[in-house]
Amino acid sequence: MSMDKSFDARAAEARISAEWERANAFAAGANASRTETFTVMIPPPNVTGSLHIGHAFNNTLQDILVRWHRMRGFDTLWQPGQDHAGIATQMVVERRMADAGEPDRRQIGRDSFVQKIWDWKRESGDTIINQLKRLGASCDWSRNAFTMSGAPGAPAGEEGNFHDAVIRVFVDLYNKGIIYRGKRLVNWDPHFETAISDLEVENREVPGHMWHFRYPLADGETYEYVERDAEGRVTLRETRDYIAIATTRPETMLGDGAVAVHPSDERYAPIVGKLCEIPVGPKEHRRLIPIIADDYPDPDFGSGAVKITGAHDFNDYGVAMRNGIPLYALMDGRGAMRADGLSHADSAEIATRAARGEDVGDVSNVNLVPEDLRGLDRYDARRRVIEAITAEGLAVTLLHKEIDPETGAEHLERRPLIEDKPIMQPFGDRSGVVIEPMLTDQWFVDTARIVGPALEAVRDGRTRILPEQHRKVYFNWLENIEPWTISRQLWWGHQIPVWYGLDLGVADFADDGDGALDEVEMFGLLVDGLVHAGERQRCAADFEAVRKLFRDDIAGLPQPLEVSRVVEVADRDAAIDLLARSLADYGLSQDPTHLLYPVWRDPDVLDTWFSSGLWPIGTLGWPDKTPEMERYFPTDVLVTGFDIIFFWVARMMMMQLEVAGDVPFHTVYVHGLVRDEKGAKMSKSKGNVIDPLSLIDEYGADALRMTLTGMAAMGRDPKLGPKHVEGARNFVTKIWNASRFAQMNGVRGGVARPDSQHTVNRWIIGEVARIRIATDEALASYRFNDAANGLYAFVWGKVCDWYVEFAKPLFDGEDAGETRATMGWVLDQCYLMLHPIMPFVTEELWALTGERATMLVHGDWPTCGAELIDEAADRQMNWVIALIEAVRSARAQMGVPAGARxxxxxxxxxxxxxxxxxxxxxxxxxxxxxxxxxxxxxxxxxxxxxxxxxxxxxxxxxxxxxxxxxxxxxxxxxxxxxxxxxxxxxxxxxxxxxxxxxxxxxxxxxxxxxxxxxxxxxxxxxxxxxxx
RNA sequence: GGGCGGUUAGCUCAGCGGUAGAGCACUACGUUGACAUCGUAGUGGCCACUGGUUCGAUCCCAGUACCGCCCA
Incomplete structure (x- = not known):
């Protein structure tokens, strides 16, 4: 069969993929001839994802390592799978429902909505898997995992163990006290209405404004305000009845709890401890707040005085906590001004008492938003606040001079001081809206308690991070780690395995001491007690397990409550309602079997990264003691981008060490970010995104892979342009045609290395040995670019430019047989060594050029060594090459016609x-x-x-x-x-x-x-x- | 402000102690048994700057300038 003039990538890739699949070529352990394992866990792409150039890069590198090890006979597993990607997926499905004009998720309810997501996953969830296959990724697709597999409601085909693993870890960490619940200031995404972690916040500098306002001192007090220059000379002295503050967020003034100044700031020393008035809100309920001293304000910045809004700013939160300042929440989950809670008048009264030092208890019901601003968006509220203060004359003003161009008359006017200034603003990385710090009940991992071993493992080298510069990044983050907010107010995800029940054991409603509730006591509980009852929380893997825990709890309650049946209801309101009805029923029937103790489950789900943090063990069947877990864990290499070192790598380290007692992988290879040819980050808005699939369509997967691999220098960002891919495609054509030439001259592959005698053949055999050694060294040290470029230069610069040309005359002479055999062997070695980088064309050539016992994917990686290098042959051929080049050069320079002999x-x-x-x-x-x-x-x-x-x-x-x-x-x-x-x-x-x-x-x-x-x-x- | 990188041929980048390489682009020539998705020969660099270490520095160290990225 004669070969075409070039490789038809499009047709061959599909055919070859199918053959690999049919042969189960990528199954764990396929082609294994030794006992060592080699395991790579794919960074699971989002189930909503489609292949972008970063995936192509990341998976090409993994595939090279995997194919290389598989060919070397390792028991190799490349574990694929997908991440359920809580926010992203919920967003996609909600948008689809909206586009189709269907009722929204709140209307159809949680269970139906989750079902819809599963339906969506069945339809379109494997898009990226098929795209990875087009790239040639040799994952064991039969093991494809999913981070939501086995969750309640998961359909047939999704019965994996991942959910079990996640829940198991949550319960374990909960019982150890490493996971806890608390009311904290967290990053709140007003678009998705959920808490997010620090890492999901992107701080960007945006143009902003700084407003300056006067907070009048209470009771008309005044003080001497003195400013001095660096030498201590007085530059300003005036009597003031106010303190000036600067803010970028005037709307939060409504919730101020104090004004803070630095303790060393002499300008304000006379008024520390006094009260001042927030210059906004209804006149009759103007609120007073204390002036406090704290290290946080920078005396050189603005006026040196800072307003403290503990519930809406992280720095202020710290000040408030240190100084016992109440936290007044102003906004709801959508970032609008609160409309719930007490009236402004009542709220202001409580807050004023607090400012005077009274203990006012829980202030979550206090709503300091004036009635006319309630329900307004935060930015509308900001405008209104500014207008009101300015109208009242309490904005700091500057004298503005204007000269009339006609009359030349001077016109002086006082204008409010509004500085235009860039400010750092937090945005949700998914939603793109401005994040609002919000005081909410959330779940946290006390990462400080599990971070130690993760640091230690990298310090002592049990896990290597390459390139090394990323170690510092890893250390720097982990050494300053903050608690991890893991609860999300979403529906798609692993629901937190914690249930709540009403605490009926509080003293107020306990019995009179006889161990049983009489009717009067029971009535008291029914009427008043339930509403005020606190909650107890219990954590267990499922309802059955948690029911036992609650039964133990209520066993200590007075008769007859201690025999109540534990049942699950939707939420606290439902629980109160059901408990009341059950008590009422009992009151009539006196039948204790009618008594119910309702509990409800925490509605929140876990951060997606909590489950992907368990990817290495979860995909191997943990918590069961599976053979895979035994065999493939710890895994070997994690190949990933630097952008998820914190999100994922650090968390996998912490979690695997904590729950499985070992590092998840021995090596982390961190690659760069693929940029466009000018070095710019690819982004949709810039329109410079390169679609790997269209590159595959145009140039073939091998060309794309070769290009990316050639650019994979450690620690550098590859810059990709179509020209590069074209060059790699030309390389594919080149080796194709060298093979075609060989075939036309009766060369066949699949032969053993001949014991060649001719210098040319001995020379090229030595060159093969050299490149084999260099390629192995490069791959062993993750210098992918060296491997790719070395092979490129060898195949093109040595084999095609010289060896094939030398062979032409040899085919006519007595060394023809030996030369055919040598060329067959040399080309085979090229196919073998190029296969990890360019799997398709090499597999095709392998099949076309000889009788083969196995497909190339299961070929034996060459081991030929330096003993094949014949120094004499080497010297001689280099001399010949030098002479030929010298003659050519002389001819060309002297203008000798190319054809002249x-x-x-x-x-x-x-x-x-x-x-x-x-x-x-x-x-x-x-x-x-x-x-x-x-x-x-x-x-x-x-x-x-x-x-x-x-x-x-x-x-x-x-x-x-x-x-x-x-x-x-x-x-x-x-x-x-x-x-x-x-x-x-x-x-x-x-x-x-x-x-x-x-x-x-x-x-x-x-x-x-x-x-x-x-x-x-x-x-x-x-x-x-x-x-x- | 803290941390981490980068600065090498027109462009994109390798190299990282022994006086510089690749691909692309460019110029000239060329269809010779595979390949014009090609071949041959060329052009092109004070390796950002200033000091230091060294027999020797593009490479190591320190500083300067400019450009990125990450975290505040």
Whole structure:
């Protein structure tokens, strides 16, 4: 069968993929011939995802490692799977429902909504899997995992264990006290109405404003305000009845709990401890807040005084906590001003008492938003607040001078001081809306308690992070780790396995001491107690388990409550309602079996990264003791981008060490971010996104993979343009055509390495050994670019440019048989070594060029070593190559027509040169386009060519231009002369001879000798030219 | 403000103690038994700057300038 002129990637890729799949070629352990395992966990793409260039890069590198190990006989597992991606997926499905005009998720309810997501996943969830297959990713697809598998409501086909693992870990960490619930200030996304973690917040600098307002002192008090310069001289002294503050967020003034100044700030020392008035809100309920001293305010920034809104700013929160300032929440989940809770009048009254130092208890019901602002969006509220303060004359103003252009009259006006200034603003990385710090009940992982082993493991090298610079990033983050907010107010995710029940054991409603509730006591509980009852929380893997825990709890309650049946209801309201009805029922029936104790489950789900943090063990069947867990854990290499070192790598380290007692992987290879050809980050808004699939369509998957691999220098961001991919595609064509040439000349692959005798064959066999060693070294040290570029240069620059050309004349001679066998073997080694990088074209060539026992995917990685390098053959071929290049260069420079065949006159040659010439004459004749070499002398109309140990003359007759030839030789002379001078100078330096390594000195001497030989020949040629 | 990178041919980047390489682009020539998705020969670099260490520095160290990224 004859081969086409180029590789039809599109047709072949689909066919070859199908063959791999049919043969189960990627199954864990396929092609294993030794006991060592090699395991890679894919960074699970989002189930909503589609392949972007970063995935293509990431998975190409993983695939190279995996295919390389599989070919070397390791028991190899590349574990694929997908992440359920809480927010992203919920967003996609909600949008689809909206687009289809369907009722929204709140209308259809949680269970139906989750079902809809599962339906969606069945329809379109494997998009990215199919795209990864197109890239050639050799994952064990039969093991494809999903971070929500096994969750309640999961359909058939999704019965994996992942949910069990997640819940198991939550319960475990809960019981150890590492997971806890608390009311804290968290990052709140007003679009998705959920808490998010610090990492999901993107701080960006945006244009903003700084407003300056006066907070009048209470009761008309005044003080001497004194400003001094650096030398302590007074620059300003005035009597003030206010304190000026600057803010970028005026709407939060409504919830201020204090004004803070630095303790060392003498300007405000007289008024620390006094009260001032917030200059906004209904006049009759103006609120007073204390002026406090705290280290947080920077005396040199703004006025040096800072308003403290503990419930809406992280810095203020810290100040408030330190100083016992109440936290007044102003906004609801959508970022609108609160409309719930007490009236403003009542709220202001409570807050004022608090400001005077009274203990006012829980203030969550206090709503300090004036009635006219309630329900307004936060930005509308901001405008209104600014207008009101300005109208009242309490904005700090500046005198503004304007000169009338016509009359020249000066016009003075006081205008509010509003500074335009860039501010850092937090945005939700998914929603893109401004994040609001919000005081809410959330679940946290006390990461400080589990971070130690994760730090230790990297410090002592049990897990290596490459390139090393990322170790510092890892340490820096983990050493300053904050608690991790893991609860999300979403529906798609692992629901937190905590249930709540009313605490009926509080003293107020306990019985009178006889261990049983009489009717009066029961009535008290029914009427008043339930509403005020606190909650107890219990954590267990499922309802059955948690029911037992609650039964133990209520066993201690007075009769007859202690026999109540534990039942699950939707929420607290439902629980109160049901408990009341059950008590009422009991009141009538006196039948204790009618008594119910309702409990409700925490509605929140876990942060997606909590489950993906368990990816290494969850995919291997943990918490069951599976053979896979036994065999493949800890895994070997994690290949990932630096952007998820914190999100994912650090958390996997912490979690695996905590629950499985070992590191999740031995090596983390961190690659760069693929940028566009100008080095810009790819983004939809910039429109510079490169779609890997269209590149695959146009150039083939191998070309894309080769390009990305060639650019994968450690620690650098690859910059990708279509030109690069085109170059790699050309390389595919190149090796294809070299194979085609071989086939046309009767070369077959699948042969054992022949014991070749001809220098050319011995030379190329040695070159194969060299590149094999270099490729293994490069891959072993994750220098993917070196592996790719080395193979590229070898195949193109050695095999195609020289070996194939040398073989052409050999095919006509007595060495034809040996040369065919050698070429077959050489090309096989190329296919084998290129296969991890370019799996498709190599698999295709493998099949087309010989009888094969297995597909190339299961080929045996070459092991040929340095013993195959024949130094003599090497020297000789390098001499031949040098001569050919010298002749070509001379010809081209002298303008000899490419087709013209010249005589090659040997004017001088040493024994080695003569031997090389004799052994390779046909090659030289052909490639240099010269007639068989013959001894002679240089003469008129000849140009000179030198090679180590030999000089030649090429008669070009009338073509010669003496001046041009002189110039050419002088140019060469100058070049070599300069090099030789440098070397001579170095050798003349006694310090060099004393200090440099012997090897280096020897090398330098050899180099100089060669150059001097060169120079002598050039001089001779020039002399001759001049003589004629 | 803290941390981490980068600065090498026109462009994109390798190299990281012995005086510089690749691909692309460019110029000239060229269809010779596979390949024009090609071949041959060229052009092109004070390796950002200033000091230091060294026999020797693009490479190591310190500083400067500019450009990125991450965290506040």
């Amino acid at each position: 010249l005589d090659l006159i040997v004017t001088e040659a040493d024994a080695a040169a003569r031997a090389a010439l004799a052994a390779n004459a046909p090659l030289i004749e052909r490639l240099a386009r010269v007639n068989p070499p013959a001894d002679g002398v240089a003469g008129k109309g000849m140009i000179a060519v030198a090679a180590p140990g030999a000089s030649f003359a090429l008669p070009i007759g009338d073509l010669i231009d003496v001046a041009a030839e002189t110039t050419r030789l002088q140019k060469a002379l100058a070049r070599s002369g300069k090099d030789a001078d440098g070397l001579r100078k170095r050798l003349a330096n006694p310090k060099f001879v004393e200090n440099a390594e012997a090897e280096v000195i020897e090398e330098t001497r050899e180099k100089l000798a060669a150059l001097e030989d060169d120079l002598a020949r050039l001089h001779a040629a020039l002399a001759q030219l001049a003589a004629l």
